[in-house]
Amino acid sequence: MPVQATRYVIVGAGIVGLAVAHRLLLDRPQATVTVVEKESRVGAHQTGHNSGVIHSGVYYRPGSLRAQLCVAGARSMVEFCRDNGVSVEITGKLIVATAHDELPRLRALAERAVANGVPAKLIGPAEATGIEPHVSCVAALHVETTGITDYRAVCDALSRLVVERGGEIRLGARVTGIGSGAVRTSGGDVPVDVLINCAGLYADRIARLAGCRPEVQIVPFRGEYFTVRRELVRGLIYPVPDPSLPFLGVHLTRMADGSLHAGPNAVLALSREGYRWGRVDVRDLAEAAGYPGLWRLARTHLGTGVDEVRRSLSRRRFAASLARLVPEVTREDLVPAPAGVRAQAVLRSGALADDFILLRADRQLHVLNAPSPAATSSLEIARRIVDELPA
Structure with missing residues (x-):
């Protein structure tokens, strides 16, 4: 009697979930692979609301998963885009010090950068303005391998490849329960042997639904963006980040479509899908308010949090932050653009998880922290996950 093919079910059709499905079908072509997604399209949340940057790996702690997988992921993402007709460009970027x-x-x-194997060079103001004529700085780090792409288009390409190789993507299928042999969804039950949780904003809830007890909770942070009316930036300009936070500060990014985006900030969202201030979810809010880690985080970073809220409510303050990088930016240049929500894992201690977190259980794997640079790293995250999965 022939052995039944292993049935893999992936929860979440963001870029990481789709990359895992694609890698499974490449490495284990006899497998049955099903992706379940509650939305009506792929890449609907974190993937579809980011700035499209292919990060180089300069920020992350040497030896961490983020550093290893981002550096490798930048190369594999560029190659994937070129092979599959997705717009991609290596622009390089400047990380600028605006004060001594x-x-x-x-x-x-x-x-x-040296420790992580990322090509980068410290330069002075004259050389910086040769790269970005409108920038203001006392020094800059020129990171050569940073690029831009369209991650929604990457998701579309991955979806096509998954289906071509025999996988299935079930849209509009919200997970309602997880048993020993099936994932229950609003679109019907899906037989499962191995579960991979790539649910992003809901990854901790899916893990608990599967019987796990994650040591982190997802706390949503909204990142607000503006489109800049004027073409003041050729590539990307970032500030020097605060090392105590996983956020990179508001920056200027030329998008794959040629537009110039500014942002994001980082304010606590009142819903896991809180793309605007008026979006409030009572369950999400109660869950966050009842989590000790959030209160400890708030006490530690109260001043920063207040500043972020003030900047969120004031276009003038937002423009002033950008003007530190490019003095010509004014509030009149800024046009509101769609916001994103970052799924940030927070420990009970109040610490922000600073690395990707993969929780392994019996015939399960849960991706519990995969914010930026997860899109850049997605193909390598998928490779890492599939290498660890049972057959």
Whole structure:
């Protein structure tokens, strides 16, 4: 009697879930692979609301999963885009120190770039303005391998490849329960032998539904964007980030379609899908309010949080943050653009998880923290996950 093919079910059709499905079908062509997604399209949340940057890996702690998978992922993502007709461009970027007290942090980033194998060079103001004529800085780190793409288009390409190789993507299928032999969804039951949870904003809930007890909780942070009316930036300009936070600060990014985007900030969202201030979800809010880690986080970063809210409510403050990088930016240049929501894992201690988190259980794998640079790293995250999955 022939052995039944292993049935893999992936929860979530963001870029990581689709990349896992694609990698499974490449490496295990006899497998049955089904992706279930509650939305009516793929890449509907984090993937479809980011700035389209292919990160180089300069920011992340040497030896961490984020560093390893981002550096490799930048190469594989560029190759995938070129092979599949997705727009991609290597623009490079400047990380700029706008005050002398930021120089030690900029030098530390340069050292981290070396440790992570990322091509980067410390330059002065004259060389920086040769790359970005409108920038203002006392020094900059020129990161050569940073690029831009359209991650929604990447998801579309991955979806096509998954289906071509015999996989199935069930849209409009919200997970309602997980048993020993089936994933129950609003679109019917799906037989399962191995479960892979790539649910992003809901990854912790799916893990608990599957019987796990994750040591983190997802806390949603909204990142607000503006489109800049004027063509003031050729590529990407970032500030020197605060090393105590996983957010990179508001920056200027030329998108794959040629437009110039500014942002994101980082404010606590009142819903896991809180793309605007008026979107409130009582369950999400109660869950966040009852989590000790959020209160400990708030106490530690109260000043930063207040500043982010003030910037969220004031276009003038938002423009002033950008003007530190490019002085010509004014509030009149900024046109509101769709916001994104970052699924940030927070520990009970109040610490923000600073690495990708993969929780393994019996014939299950849960991706519990995969914010930026997960889109850049997605093909390598998928490779790592599939290598660890039972056959």
